[in-house]
Amino acid sequence: MISGVVLYAIAIFLLGISFQKNRSKTKKAIVKARKMMLNLLPDILSIMILVGLSLSILTPSFISAVIGDDSGIVGVILATILGSVALIPSFIVFPLGQTILHNGGGLPQVAVLMSTLMSVGVLTLPVEKKIFGSRFAYARNGAGIVMSLLFAVLVWGVWK
Known part of the structure; x- marks a missing residue:
């Protein structure tokens, strides 16, 4: 690395x-x-503040209660929504995923959460649109959601 x-x-x-x-x-x-x-800089700082606030409000124990083993497809959908809030780097996402798994999170739910956290960002969309254009930003975020859901289905198929 x-x-x-x-x-x-x-x-x-x-x-x-x-x-x-x-x-x-x-x-x-x-x-x-x-x-x-x-x-x-103003956009990036506001995103960092919103991500920090989100992570302080949405604690791993709260998230694992919502997307636990027994939450099923509803948990996968909720994890997709929660994960789509902000783009977060992998060095934060992987330890967070491990903590959620240790707190009772379901593997498919945590897989889709981690995948969307790293590939979809609603909070970062305005900056992304400004830099790359609306068409690209929406296409990339949409592809991130679709691939994350396919990943969750794959994990669910292997895990169950």
Whole structure:
């Protein structure tokens, strides 16, 4: 697994190469990237705040009560809805999934929850639409939901 330090080192190295090849283009690219970052910063900060609040309100014990072993298809649907709220990175999702499983969550329900948490994001949709366009954003989120549900059906078939 590549750590953040390695990625930053590679980025700095490649930036140095770019700077040596063409200083003016590199400076223009840095200014443009800074401007893009500052334009997206309010949206990203609001998403981070909403995700943090959601994770503090929706505790693993509450989620496992709603999507436990006995919840069946209703639990899968609820897990799909809960997971579609925000795009969350895998280093947060995997420990959360393990905690929910240890608290009594059902395997298919947790599988769809984890899958949608990493592939669907209603809270991040405005930023995604701004960057990639509405058509792409809706198509990607729709495909994420469909693939997550297929994944849950597959897990359910193997598990049961």
